[in-house]
Amino acid sequence: MSLYAELADRLREHIEHGFYKPGDKLPSVRQLATEHGVSISTVQEAYRTLETERLVEAKPKSGYFVPSQPHNDNLPHTSRPPQRPLDVSQWEQVLNLLSNRPANTRIQLQHAAPDMTVSTLTPLLKSLSDLHRQHPDWGLGYGDIRGHIELREQLSRLAVASGCQLHHDDVVVTSGCQEALSVCLRAVSAPGDIIAIESPCFYGAMQAIKAANLKALEIPTHPEHGISLEALQLALDQWPIKAILVTPTANNPLGYVMPEDKKQALYKLAQEYDIAIIEDDIYGDLTYEFPRPRAIKAFDEDGRVLLCSSFSKTVAPGMRVGWIAAGRYRDQVTHIKYVSSSMCPTLSQIALAKFLRLGGYDRHIRKIRNTYATSRDQLLQAIKIHLPNATRVTCPAGGFVLWVEFPPEVDTTKLTEQAQEHGVAIASGSLFSATGKYRSCCRLNYSDQTAELRTEGIKIIAQLIKAEHPNLF
Amino acid sequence: MSLYAELADRLREHIEHGFYKPGDKLPSVRQLATEHGVSISTVQEAYRTLETERLVEAKPKSGYFVPSQPHNDNLPHTSRPPQRPLDVSQWEQVLNLLSNRPANTRIQLQHAAPDMTVSTLTPLLKSLSDLHRQHPDWGLGYGDIRGHIELREQLSRLAVASGCQLHHDDVVVTSGCQEALSVCLRAVSAPGDIIAIESPCFYGAMQAIKAANLKALEIPTHPEHGISLEALQLALDQWPIKAILVTPTANNPLGYVMPEDKKQALYKLAQEYDIAIIEDDIYGDLTYEFPRPRAIKAFDEDGRVLLCSSFSKTVAPGMRVGWIAAGRYRDQVTHIKYVSSSMCPTLSQIALAKFLRLGGYDRHIRKIRNTYATSRDQLLQAIKIHLPNATRVTCPAGGFVLWVEFPPEVDTTKLTEQAQEHGVAIASGSLFSATGKYRSCCRLNYSDQTAELRTEGIKIIAQLIKAEHPNLF
Numbered sequence: 001m002s003l004y005a006e007l008a009d010r011l012r013e014h015i016e017h018g019f020y021k022p023g024d025k026l027p028s029v030r031q032l033a034t035e036h037g038v039s040i041s042t043v044q045e046a047y048r049t050l051e052t053e054r055l056v057e058a059k060p061k062s063g064y065f066v067p068s069q070p071h072n073d074n075l076p077h078t079s080r081p082p083q084r085p086l087d088v089s090q091w092e093q094v095l096n097l098l099s100n101r102p103a104n105t106r107i108q109l110q111h112a113a114p115d116m117t118v119s120t121l122t123p124l125l126k127s128l129s130d131l132h133r134q135h136p137d138w139g140l141g142y143g144d145i146r147g148h149i150e151l152r153e154q155l156s157r158l159a160v161a162s163g164c165q166l167h168h169d170d171v172v173v174t175s176g177c178q179e180a181l182s183v184c185l186r187a188v189s190a191p192g193d194i195i196a197i198e199s200p201c202f203y204g205a206m207q208a209i210k211a212a213n214l215k216a217l218e219i220p221t222h223p224e225h226g227i228s229l230e231a232l233q234l235a236l237d238q239w240p241i242k243a244i245l246v247t248p249t250a251n252n253p254l255g256y257v258m259p260e261d262k263k264q265a266l267y268k269l270a271q272e273y274d275i276a277i278i279e280d281d282i283y284g285d286l287t288y289e290f291p292r293p294r295a296i297k298a299f300d301e302d303g304r305v306l307l308c309s310s311f312s313k314t315v316a317p318g319m320r321v322g323w324i325a326a327g328r329y330r331d332q333v334t335h336i337k338y339v340s341s342s343m344c345p346t347l348s349q350i351a352l353a354k355f356l357r358l359g360g361y362d363r364h365i366r367k368i369r370n371t372y373a374t375s376r377d378q379l380l381q382a383i384k385i386h387l388p389n390a391t392r393v394t395c396p397a398g399g400f401v402l403w404v405e406f407p408p409e410v411d412t413t414k415l416t417e418q419a420q421e422h423g424v425a426i427a428s429g430s431l432f433s434a435t436g437k438y439r440s441c442c443r444l445n446y447s448d449q450t451a452e453l454r455t456e457g458i459k460i461i462a463q464l465i466k467a468e469h470p471n472l473f
Numbered sequence: 474m475s476l477y478a479e480l481a482d483r484l485r486e487h488i489e490h491g492f493y494k495p496g497d498k499l500p501s502v503r504q505l506a507t508e509h510g511v512s513i514s515t516v517q518e519a520y521r522t523l524e525t526e527r528l529v530e531a532k533p534k535s536g537y538f539v540p541s542q543p544h545n546d547n548l549p550h551t552s553r554p555p556q557r558p559l560d561v562s563q564w565e566q567v568l569n570l571l572s573n574r575p576a577n578t579r580i581q582l583q584h585a586a587p588d589m590t591v592s593t594l595t596p597l598l599k600s601l602s603d604l605h606r607q608h609p610d611w612g613l614g615y616g617d618i619r620g621h622i623e624l625r626e627q628l629s630r631l632a633v634a635s636g637c638q639l640h641h642d643d644v645v646v647t648s649g650c651q652e653a654l655s656v657c658l659r660a661v662s663a664p665g666d667i668i669a670i671e672s673p674c675f676y677g678a679m680q681a682i683k684a685a686n687l688k689a690l691e692i693p694t695h696p697e698h699g700i701s702l703e704a705l706q707l708a709l710d711q712w713p714i715k716a717i718l719v720t721p722t723a724n725n726p727l728g729y730v731m732p733e734d735k736k737q738a739l740y741k742l743a744q745e746y747d748i749a750i751i752e753d754d755i756y757g758d759l760t761y762e763f764p765r766p767r768a769i770k771a772f773d774e775d776g777r778v779l780l781c782s783s784f785s786k787t788v789a790p791g792m793r794v795g796w797i798a799a800g801r802y803r804d805q806v807t808h809i810k811y812v813s814s815s816m817c818p819t820l821s822q823i824a825l826a827k828f829l830r831l832g833g834y835d836r837h838i839r840k841i842r843n844t845y846a847t848s849r850d851q852l853l854q855a856i857k858i859h860l861p862n863a864t865r866v867t868c869p870a871g872g873f874v875l876w877v878e879f880p881p882e883v884d885t886t887k888l889t890e891q892a893q894e895h896g897v898a899i900a901s902g903s904l905f906s907a908t909g910k911y912r913s914c915c916r917l918n919y920s921d922q923t924a925e926l927r928t929e930g931i932k933i934i935a936q937l938i939k940a941e942h943p944n945l946f
Contacts (some may be wrong), residue, residue, distance in 0.1 A: 082804075095811075098618050111615070113614055117610075125605075125610075128612075129602070129605040132601055136602060137590075138791070138794075139789075141589065141791050142586055143791065145572075175814035175815070176814060178814055178815040179813060181904065182812050191663075207808070207812045208812040210812075211808060213663070316614070317815075318613040320814070320817065335564055335568075336684050338680065341651055341652070342649050342793075345793050345821070346791055368845060
């Protein structure tokens, strides 16, 4: 390994482990050269490497710093959903979104598919291809209904990064996170029960609530700190809530990471009222900070947290591999998973297990989360420049979607239709409410198209708004 | 094509299209030689080909005949299940069956996995491997939630063989037939509803009933004609049944094909009482007669039949590709399929579509159903020779499982445990009842092990029974 790479490694480690904090000034080039007995240009090269990884930033005439979190003074408002349990509607709109044909859409800001063109996925695809060629018969038979043992072992190792101690027997592999959420909802509740959710909330989770004959109670949610614990406690006092379903780490659609003390407080609340927490961690590994934040599951003393995740956002949705660590609900989860779809295809599980074991997954995540962080800043910049001044927007701490709140006169249901006619797809806000609220909001992704295309999409949206509401500009 | 192959083709066509019926004498060798202007040995070669396909049988000194259905004078009794709707139990036993480790089991008669070693599957595996090598990116993204269009087109063509007119938009692809059944149950009913089923009944269907918070009403079922329409009508008069779930073509576990007039009558009954029929056709293409019998769905005038099937029994369960033709319930089915597991992996769907399009599936089915028919006779022979005289057994008209009814003093739950200790796995009868009935029955498969191993398994079972009940021999 070259000298500069070695030095970059050491600095990266110090930053990632919090030895230097956001905003801290880093040692000067001269200081490091002396300390490590290397040349000035070697230190400069090391800093340049870390700059491309966004771990340091150069300030002219001041030196190198650990970047602070960008300050955001135009956050969306804390949500104010209806204060009673309701049946979920909006399926027609979800179906519409899911049926969107790429052929008609040049600029796709509506979906939440990851970037799947990165070279760090090559080893996985290669091993999947090799498995199909060398061991096609491995994929033919019925496999373990809990999932392939090699994958479950790797998943229990991966869980350490989110602070969870899982045995491979605690893990049940599913057909993606959608099945995980659906199975967990059915495992912890009976028809008619009430599930508390964040508001806005991922539409797939709400549709699973609807299909399981449950009612959704949307809880006010802050765009940077997550579900309001005060509002949740009031709701728990008022309604016989059976479980809380949350996405606390790199939330979809808001992008926040719930602070750790709030995660702990949420867990304590669940304990106090003796209810289950279904924790959707699908974007958890895509937070931009390192090490990744701990999951609520990390604080689980009595098995009431059902952690759901998948490789759909970190690797590729087409893998259809997700999982559940269901704590005390493991047996119910195993039963419902079996009746839902029997076992999952074996070869993708084996290939993913190998990808994890050989470090390919870590390499991929390290690369892709930097890409997403860069794309976030680009998209935020385009929004700031082109959209109405009064537009509010989240600054995600992970994942690859953000949430836009337009001035109230903008109707995103209409805007979505108009944008579609111009080849731009966005996800209208009402998808993320059980009852069609958030009609002046939308979700935009910044994962798998170029910054140029995204900017072009934003410009088209701006023009459409301008045509109806010139006063906003 | 050689002369004998051409002649065999012509004779095969005549037999398969019913020009010669079961039991009919076929033209003599001399007669055919004269008619077709070919040599005696050519005709003999053609007949030998058809003999290996079990389409003709030679009777010494009498000539060649179309085989009659083997007569069966020791059929199991018509079932007499409890006459009220009940909660399904037996999950522990099902889990036990599913968790069976091949490592501990030399002779596997318990599962219902097809023979996956046949060469006719090679083109499918080859194209799946090619797809993974040449177009790995096709498998990465979210696909159509209704299933890949090419596969749905091929499935609508395949449906013609079972008498069904389906448009590709009528078809929703699922993760195997288990998901299909589970989705259909949830689409046609609400928690607490009653579903009428055959008795004995496939355990996976019953566990899906349990998980959907439904009640099962088991209906008496004849081992050769299927569900009793008289008993069903009485039940319909007495209970608010929401749907009937049946496997009328190559039933699991009994193996019968419900006669076509009874299928029609069942459909009329459903019309009269205005309820849905969930038709499990998973073994339908594996019936030993040609052309295959029509599905109940073929008589569906008003979209009340939800046809469920998959490639798990015809090709390989590890493919995890099934489908639903849901008639008037299509929209509900699409919704529940989406929340259950989002879409299915794309590459297996494309590979299967190609397998169907190029005729590989037809070739495979033609070969494998003959293999199964031969194995059925071998297993029936072994049962007749080794098991107690009073043992009753079905003679399946398709698929690869049969049902054994021992004298009442034999407890198959105990027998299953004992056999397992000797490396033989069987599926105990109580798995196939909602409430643990059929304790003197078991299901045996004859798909994927050798006749020698199956015979050895039967001998071990016979010894175990003999040790406890010497009087039975």
